[in-house]
Amino acid sequence: MKKKLAALLAMSLLATGALTACGGSETPAEDSTADQTQTEGTEANTSAEGGTLRMGTNATFPPYETVDENNNVVGIDADIAKAVADKLGKELEIVNMEFDSLIPALGADQIDIVLAGMTVTPERQEQVDFTESYATGIQSIIVPEDSAIATVEDLADKTVGVQTGTTGDIYCTGDLGEEHVQRFESGVVATQALVNGQIDAVVIDNEPAKAYVEANQGLKILDTEYAVEDYAAAVKKGNTELLDQVNSALEELKADGTIDEIIANYIHE
Template structure:
């Protein structure tokens, strides 16, 4: 009996020790997880603080708001909604940037040709309108890092004799949206054959009506326009490859740094890719 009691006592003691060890391990794991979460939260807070550290030096069109100059007729980057709001890749990225800077996004919708002037003059804070960086625009604005690659495509009628980009020179007239790089490229290459329209939709309607033989425009809007108009197609050969970035007025250095820093964070944590994938599924 003594031996039996001793054995039972030993087993009980061993179980108690194991339970205590397991409990201690759980406490340590929980504490480690809590510490890791706290560290991550502190890191995010520090990063956000860094973005706004020089906010007193931001030159904003309106206190507490980040005004985005755009032309909301450029799906899927920016377009209007049925309730009078705005949606698209640029709108969502700009909203996320504004959140990181502790600002409210305000969309300033205007003709594309006015976007750069609006930011350069201080009426708007940033330019996001499927805006490609080129030397001419660098004279008026400073730019963030690129956030999206884009392709200039060619829209023609299904029965068009224009089969490739090399055939574009045979066109009598080429429709483009005024102020865009597509218009600049076509003007440089084909002179008066390049016809500027207020927006892409009007250029495409000119193609449907036979007023132009082709339209040069960014690939994603091109797909939207072709889907909405029977008898049109996009040529397999692209016209130009380019990158989009965010424009800020020259001299607004601290705002540029903060916007670029926010963009970098959104690219690193996958937010930009998630937004792009939402609108561009390929």
């Protein structure tokens, strides 16, 4: 629901939405095939007619979505959405907003679809309809290099930073309790709080975790996984026509290798 600058520069850019790419460098604009109409916040073109597919995202999640030097949203999800829009004969419009505003925006018809590294959960399934999964994610734990935290169990009495509304937020709140969770508007801000010693760890998806650790000396990602989860696109509850169309497009894009190729452009094993 992810983009080598010095730590201070990276954080100042990221906090304003110009996020660095996986590995800590800015995602090159040429890596994105998404010719887009960009819209900030929730003031999207609310017309559901015509040839536009309005994708909502939170572009603080490298390499799935980030903002490049031209203020365009680029990344895995942007490229997949562009490929889906092409299959549907539509123009892609990307609406960048806070992560916890995405589902309400779907319900208010401000956007048509969400691609934001969003994990399928029972709670979210009550609010939106999910497509078939197009990628797998891992929730990872970031800690200082000299931290005594080595396992998930070691988080029990610690203060853990999460991005508001993400599965990291959901998991940690359920497992550790509200008193041990501190919420932030983005993984960037949560990581800066860790660097500043305000919290003991950050739980966030593995790919952006790599970028944040690369951009900040003195941090590491634990070998242990907090959780493994599936990413899917979301549409408004009950919009079966669009759900079926997107699922058909995703099936074709999986079958012809397009999705694997897009992911490989950003994530190098």
